[in-house]
Amino acid sequence: MTRNEIRTRLRHFEALCREQGLPLTVQRRDILQTVLERNDHPTADQLYESLQDRIPGLSRTTVYRVLSMLVEMAVIRRLHHPGTTARFDGKIHRHHHLICRRCDKVIDVHDTTLDEVPQPDVRTEGFEIDDFSVHFTGICAECRNKA
Numbered sequence: 001m002t003r004n005e006i007r008t009r010l011r012h013f014e015a016l017c018r019e020q021g022l023p024l025t026v027q028r029r030d031i032l033q034t035v036l037e038r039n040d041h042p043t044a045d046q047l048y049e050s051l052q053d054r055i056p057g058l059s060r061t062t063v064y065r066v067l068s069m070l071v072e073m074a075v076i077r078r079l080h081h082p083g084t085t086a087r088f089d090g091k092i093h094r095h096h097h098l099i100c101r102r103c104d105k106v107i108d109v110h111d112t113t114l115d116e117v118p119q120p121d122v123r124t125e126g127f128e129i130d131d132f133s134v135h136f137t138g139i140c141a142e143c144r145n146k147a
Helices: 003-020 026-037 044-051 060-072 112-116 141-146
Strands: 077-079 087-089 096-100 106-109 135-138
Touching: 003 026, 026 044, 026 060, 044 060, 060 077, 060 087
Parallel strands: 096 135
Antiparallel strands: 077 087, 096 106
16 A cells, blocks of 8 residues: 555544544554555554554553454454454455465455356345455465475
8 A cells, every 4th residue: 555545544534533523542543554554464463563662551452442443444354264363454445365374374366357256145044245355275485485
């Protein structure tokens, strides 16, 4: 994400906070900015590690709580991958992922043909699909080179 895109997204977040009557805390802004700056789909613990020196008194609990709030506000996404720790993504547009089985690395895939995957009829389950992403699992180049 470019610096300009990040600034735009942060301004949008600030406006959302004002609209919803939420205080714009240093923790909320810095956690969001860090997610937006990273392309590695960080975990909450990775974010905590990278921010603890920058935000005195920051706790893991605060990071988890802020991330949940940012997901609820739809300014970031929580990635759901079986068997891995929750990861967070600042890219909220539809895109897909490659997931390494060995190191849990997540790589973005932008392929519009995947956006056209037919959705199953789940009405009998009483379920309503509002979004989807395709996840491919395998072994990343780095792990293959180590083998």
